[in-house]
Amino acid sequence: MSARQSLSQGHFQSPSQTIGPFFHYGLNPVEANYPHTQIANHCLVSEQTQGERLSLTGRVFDGKGVVVEDALVEIWQANAAGRYRHPNDARSQRALDPHFQGFGRCGTGASDDGRFVFKTIKPGPDQPGNAPFISVTVFMRGLLNHVYTRVYFDDEVDANATDPVLSRTEAGRKVTLLAKCCNTPDGLEYTFDIHMQGEQETVFFDL
Amino acid sequence: MTGTSQRDWKSQPPYLDQGYKSTALRAPSQSLVKIDPELAEMTGPAFGNEVVGALDHDLTRNGRVNGEPLGERIVVTGRVLDEYGNLVPNTLIEIWQANAGGRYVHKKDQHDAPLDPNFLGAGRCMTDEQGCYWFYTIRPGAYPWGNHPNAWRPNHIHFSLFGPTIATRLITQMYFPGDPLLAFDPIFESIPKAARNRLVSEFSLDVTEEGFALGYVFDIVLRGTSATPMEVD
Numbered sequence: 001m002s003a004r005q006s007l008s009q010g011h012f013q014s015p016s017q018t019i020g021p022f023f024h025y026g027l028n029p030v031e032a033n034y035p036h037t038q039i040a041n042h043c044l045v046s047e048q049t050q051g052e053r054l055s056l057t058g059r060v061f062d063g064k065g066v067v068v069e070d071a072l073v074e075i076w077q078a079n080a081a082g083r084y085r086h087p088n089d090a091r092s093q094r095a096l097d098p099h100f101q102g103f104g105r106c107g108t109g110a111s112d113d114g115r116f117v118f119k120t121i122k123p124g125p126d127q128p129g130n131a132p133f134i135s136v137t138v139f140m141r142g143l144l145n146h147v148y149t150r151v152y153f154d155d156e157v158d159a160n161a162t163d164p165v166l167s168r169t170e171a172g173r174k175v176t177l178l179a180k181c182c183n184t185p186d187g188l189e190y191t192f193d194i195h196m197q198g199e200q201e202t203v204f205f206d207l
Numbered sequence: 208m209t210g211t212s213q214r215d216w217k218s219q220p221p222y223l224d225q226g227y228k229s230t231a232l233r234a235p236s237q238s239l240v241k242i243d244p245e246l247a248e249m250t251g252p253a254f255g256n257e258v259v260g261a262l263d264h265d266l267t268r269n270g271r272v273n274g275e276p277l278g279e280r281i282v283v284t285g286r287v288l289d290e291y292g293n294l295v296p297n298t299l300i301e302i303w304q305a306n307a308g309g310r311y312v313h314k315k316d317q318h319d320a321p322l323d324p325n326f327l328g329a330g331r332c333m334t335d336e337q338g339c340y341w342f343y344t345i346r347p348g349a350y351p352w353g354n355h356p357n358a359w360r361p362n363h364i365h366f367s368l369f370g371p372t373i374a375t376r377l378i379t380q381m382y383f384p385g386d387p388l389l390a391f392d393p394i395f396e397s398i399p400k401a402a403r404n405r406l407v408s409e410f411s412l413d414v415t416e417e418g419f420a421l422g423y424v425f426d427i428v429l430r431g432t433s434a435t436p437m438e439v440d
Contacts, residue, residue, distance in 0.1 A: 011292055013218040014405050014428045015398040017380040018227075020365060022313035026303025026329035027367060034312065035270075036329050039258040039299065063232035076251060076373050086250030088372070103252035126246050135247050139378055142229030144220040144397050146378065150247070165242060197236045206214070206239035207248055207374050 016146065019139040021070050028072065028107045042106040044075075044120040048099040051080030051121030054188040056151065056179065059114050060138065063197035067114035071140040073194075075104045075118055075151075077133075082124030094124075122153065131159035131166065138194060148207040151192045154178040169203055176202045211244050211374045212290050212431040218402040226393030228354050244374060249432070251373040254299040256333060263331045266304075266344035270327030277323050278307025278345035280420035283381070283408065286338045287368065291431040294338030301331045301367040302342060309348030318350050343420065349388055361388035361395065370429040381425045382407045 019027075025034035031041060045053065056075070060068040078084050083094035085102050106116040123132045133150045152160055160166050166174055179190035194202050222234035242248070262269040267280055287295040305311050305328060308320035312328055326345060334340045349359050363380040370376065382389060384407055389395050395403060405428070414422025 011288055011290055011428050012402065012405065013212075013215045013290060013430060014377060014379055015218055015220060015402050016377060017220070017365075017394060017398075017406070018229075019367075019378050022305075022311040022316055023303060023365065025312045025327065026301055026365065029329065032314075034327075034329075036327060037258075037260065039254055039301070039331070040252070063236070066232075068233070074376075076247070078247070084246055084250040086253065086372075088249050089246055101252065130245075133247070135373060137373065137376060140233060142227070142231075142233035143222070144224060144227070144230065144234075144394070145214070145222060146376065147235060148373075169240065196233050201235065201237055203240050204235050204237075205242040207242060207244065 016144060018141055018144050019072060021141045024107060028105055031107055031110045040103050040105045042104055042118050044104045046099050049121060050097050054122055054190055056118040056120060056190050056192060057115050058192040058194060060108055060194045068140055069109045069114045071108045071138055073106050073116045074137045076135040077102050078123040078126045080121055080124050082126045131156050131163035147204040149202055149204050150177060151179050152177050153190060155181040173203050176200060217399055220397035224397040227397055248374050249372050251369060259331055259333055264342050266330045269330060271325045274325050276326035276345050281344055281346050282414055282416060282420050282422040283342045283425060284414055285425040287334050287427045289429045289431040295370055295429060296334055296336045296338050298334050299369050300340050302364050303329045304347040304364040305350055307345050307348050309350035354393060359388050361386040361392050371432050375429045375432060377429055384410055
């Protein structure tokens with residue numbers, strides 16, 4: 001029996017557990033003023049990054065409509081050319097941007113009103129026919145498994161209308177996947193609130 | 208194109224758990240919506256040694272101010288694998304935990320056990336080419352929490368892993384063998400019975416360092432991926 005075969009027997013997924021309330025000094029310590037470094041933060045761009053700058057902001061609400069102040073939000077996205085920085089995306093005709101990694105992390109406890117705020121760019125459509133979107137993963141106390149969703153942009157009306165994932169989403173819930181566009185004095189801002197339960201419960205995907 | 212395995216609900220806790228009260232208002236009430244993983248879900252961030260400091264794997268040293276941290280020194284080591292039996296090399300692990308007295312450095316931890324000025328309780332490392340990782344730390348203490356009367360969390364270390372794609376992301380907790388609090392902990396008990404022991408580390412005399420630290424082995428199994436790179440539009 002090869003080593004590979006012996007390894008493959010009896011390996012089952014490790015169960016997920018909640019992130020708990022006290023993760024900040026481990027996962028986003030700079031943002032929360034602890035003496036430790038962090039691997040990524042809310043800002044995905046530098047001056048050299050290509051693409052249209054935007055802020056992606058929002059709050060997380062529990063089933064009573066109370067703002068969750070101890071959530072951790074992570075985003076992952078393609079660059080302005082629609083390419084992911086990853087070996088599984090080897091499409092060389094779409095250029096990588098040396099100034100864009102595509103991953104961000106932000107807690108909701110750092111601002112007074114429980115907001116997450118990411119500074120990033122609008123991704124290019126990652127496939128022909130897809131509307132642009134950003135992947136979002138949310139962790140919090142009381143959540144034994146994290147949740148995953150996608151943020152689409154409400155001003156991409158034409159692209160959204162034909163996007164395969166949006167098109168398959170129940171009509172009444174589609175709005176929960178759309179970030180609302182607003183031009184502010186500080187630039188383009190999209191608001192994406194996440195509702196864990198209730199009438200506006202966000203569509204979470206089975207990833 | 209994708210070979211990402213699904214979330215295995217025989218291994219994973221439910222979102223809503225009667226015993227763990229905070230799930231009541233935070234668990235999604237609607238079913239998860241099926242999605243066919245696309246490039247977005249078959250890719251994810253990759254981190255390298257640039258995010259790991261020289262002492263980040265050694266929590267007995269990375270928070271020192273004027274002396275050594277209090278408590279029982281331990282070694283925590285293991286392999287990261289996927290469900291298909293592949294080792295997962297060069298992947299980032301982040302950990303955080305309470306100190307020996309059961310107190311987190313976190314500003315909102317109200318437990319009146321003492322902080323240890325020489326212990327932060329946070330660290331990280333990369334798995335090596337064989338998927339192995341290695342931490343030195345202090346055995347964390349148990350601490351009370353407000354879930355129900357006389358509720359105590361068993362000793363545990365929080366683990367955060369990325370794996371190769373965002374579909375393999377995992378945040379979990381490592382427990383210790385023989386901890387009597389496990390049977391009373393709704394977070395641990397939320398896991399399907401057959402899968403619970405996967406989160407209990409094993410004591411190992413082989414890993415134990417003579418005269419220095421007890422050794423615990425904790426293997427972690429991520430979801431499997433065998434995606435073929437996408438080369439054309």
